[in-house]
Amino acid sequence: MAQTLQLDGNGDYGLDAKVRALRDVATYPEAPRAVEARETHMSWVFLTDDHAYKLKKPVRYDFLDFSTLEKRRVDCEEEVRLNRRLAPEVYLGTVALTIDENSVIRLGGDGTPIEWLVKMRRLPEMHMLDRRIRRGNIASAEMRRVALRLADFYRHCAPIRIDAPGYCRRFADAIELNRRELSRPEFDLPAAIVANAYAAQFTFLARERALLEARVAAGRIVEGHGDLRPEHICLAPEPVVIDCLEFSYELRTVDPADELAFLAMECAYLGAPGPGELLASTCLAAIGDAPPPALVAFYKLFRATMRARLAIWHVHELVRDDWPKWQQSARAYLALADEYARTLSASG
Known part of the structure; x- marks a missing residue:
């Protein structure tokens, strides 16, 4: 069953809640067998059977600004555009994490976007x-x-x-x-x-x-x-x-x-x-x-x-x-x- 979310005190759904939802297989349209989550300095990556989804953390440094949903959306699109120069078959596009009128959160759903992710084809790690x-x-x-x-x-x-x-x-x-x-x-x-x-x-x-x-x-x-x-x-x-x-x-x-x-x-x-x-x-x-x-x-x-x-x-x-x-x-x-x-x- 897909997870539901509630607004926090700042009028946002919060990074932790989004990460919890993206750890849940029910959030994904592809119905993966499992989801593996990996945290990096500036993002979370969620690995399913066939795909990798990257979520930008809402952070701001001297060299980047991911502090708003719109800025993260633009950066996701830029990441896809630039990486298609060397890996067009890997970078499949951007996808919204959405919430509907029942507060159900889904990836690529019909509700209101509350986050944006880069969708990639998962590569064989043994060959990195x-x-x-x-x-x-x-x-x-x-x-x-x-x-x-x-x-x-x-x-x-x-x-x-x-x-x-x-x-x-x-x-x-x-x-x-x-x-x-x-x-x-x-x-x-x-x-x-x-x-x-x-x-x-x-x-x-x-x-x-x-x-x-x-x-x-x-x-x-x-x-x-x-x-x-x-x-x-x-x-x-x-x-x-x-x-x-x-x-x-x-x-x-x-x-x-x-x-x-x-x-x-x-x-x-x-x-x-x-x-x-x-x-x-x-x-x-x-x-x-x-x-x-x-x-x-x-x-x-x-x-x-x-x-x-x-x-x-x-x-x-x-x-x-x-x-x-x-x-x-x-x-x-x-x-x-x-x-x-x-x-x-x-x-x-």
């Missing part, structure tokens, strides 16, 4: 790249197929008109933010590594700024994926890349060499640098690009410190007893950053 890396079960041919899929995507991305000094300044501002947050004493992160990573990046910006400016001048900056990580790549039966960064045009305005360096860094973080390096080199060759090694090392270093910051930021939402997991993750990213800083310094 991060899972395959952990199992040590990746064929080079699979990585080449993903690389060629990405190369086709990048070839169809129009160059973005962007101010070269502004592109460099974007890195400088983010590097300073990373340094400031990673240096906070309560996080207990290795201060020497943070300082060396910061110094290597700013030395690069001072001495090799022309490399970044040349990427802008060559028309290499595009509206890309924005969050190219192993968990967003499915290897089989055909390669699919999902979950692009839909909520910020600026953050997905990138150099493909940067995105590919990011992916290579994330593969190294999982203990398997080879697949990421193969994918990156194959994709760059396919689009006729050969970025200088120093630039690639800078991009990797920048991404590693950024991911360390994002990892340690999780502690803001946790009691201190739950900090060690994210401190360990941040330290692992910083260990990679230290390697990349040494590489970058040696190339200077």
Whole structure:
């Protein structure tokens, strides 16, 4: 039997009530055998036998605003539009969570929309790249197929008109933010590594700024994926890349060499640098690009410190007893950053 909902004191049905309803198989028109709910930092994902439904949390940060139903609806539509560039067969559309005159809540019902979700075809988790890396079960041919899929995507991305000094300044501002947050004493992160990573990046910006400016001048900056990580790549039966960064045009305005360096860094973080390096080199060759090694090392270093910051930021939402997991993750990213800083310094 489908659930009923009542308004809370704020005139809303509330996130918790919506999540409870979406955990119930009776809410779905497809009559699934079961529903698995997974919470992320900014959303809830509900997995049925054949589909995945993503609900945006009503949150607001400096970089996004999901605070109203209309803003969440618009973002759901944008997520579908952008992800259909790389995964049209996965992103099926948006669907309303509705409530009728009897206060019965249904997904895709005829009542009044009280929430919006992205509807996707469910992918086989065993074939996601991060899972395959952990199992040590990746064929080079699979990585080449993903690389060629990405190369086709990048070839169809129009160059973005962007101010070269502004592109460099974007890195400088983010590097300073990373340094400031990673240096906070309560996080207990290795201060020497943070300082060396910061110094290597700013030395690069001072001495090799022309490399970044040349990427802008060559028309290499595009509206890309924005969050190219192993968990967003499915290897089989055909390669699919999902979950692009839909909520910020600026953050997905990138150099493909940067995105590919990011992916290579994330593969190294999982203990398997080879697949990421193969994918990156194959994709760059396919689009006729050969970025200088120093630039690639800078991009990797920048991404590693950024991911360390994002990892340690999780502690803001946790009691201190739950900090060690994210401190360990941040330290692992910083260990990679230290390697990349040494590489970058040696190339200077």
